[in-house]
Amino acid sequence: xxxxxxxxxxxxxxxxxxxxxxxxxxxxxxxxxxxxxxxxxxxxxxxxxxxxxxxxxxxxxxxxxxxxxxxxxxxxxxxxxxxxxxxxxxxxxxxxxxxxxxxxxxxxxxxxxxxxxxxxxxxxxxxxxxxxxxxxxxxxx
Numbered sequence: 001x002x003x004x005x006x007x008x009x010x011x012x013x014x015x016x017x018x019x020x021x022x023x024x025x026x027x028x029x030x031x032x033x034x035x036x037x038x039x040x041x042x043x044x045x046x047x048x049x050x051x052x053x054x055x056x057x058x059x060x061x062x063x064x065x066x067x068x069x070x071x072x073x074x075x076x077x078x079x080x081x082x083x084x085x086x087x088x089x090x091x092x093x094x095x096x097x098x099x100x101x102x103x104x105x106x107x108x109x110x111x112x113x114x115x116x117x118x119x120x121x122x123x124x125x126x127x128x129x130x131x132x133x134x135x136x137x138x139x140x141x
Contacts, residue, residue, distance in 0.1 A: 004111050011103055018096055022089055025076045028069050035066045094132060101125050 020027075042059040049055065080086055102125065108118045 004107060007107060008104075011100060015096065015100055019093070022093055025073065025080070028073050028076070032066060032069045032073065035062050035069070038062050039066065091136070098125070098129055098132075 039059065039062050042055055042062065046052065046055050046059060080089055101121075105118060105122055105125065108114075108121070
């Protein structure tokens with residue numbers, strides 16, 4: 001069982017690395033939002049105490065980080081600005097998820113986990129894969 005858990009952890013680590021490349025925009029938007037909220041808070045605090053060097057330093061740091069993130073977001077948005085680039089991005093994510101599910105099924109077979117559960121998951125995964133393919137074909141018509 002330890003071996004199974006270790007293999008699953010490796011698969012999840014690879015997935016996180018893969019998704020980071022494609023989910024970076026969403027993560028950066030969240031960070032930028034937090035930084036902007038902190039900048040507002042710091043600005044309010046600096047109105048009360050304009051000579052506080054710690055506040056000035058933190059405000060400057062947050063502002064620089066917000067600017068850096070804004071520039072990175074612009075790069076990412078340019079990269080995925082076209083409809084085709086967005087479609088390609090999500091197709092890659094879907095295909096990766098499908099491959100991950102097939103890997104889990106292979107692990108279930110390798111470790112002799114319930115045959116009925118394996119078959120049910122395999123059927124559902126096959127159906128999902130076929131339906132996604134049909135949907136893609138219809139969207140391209």
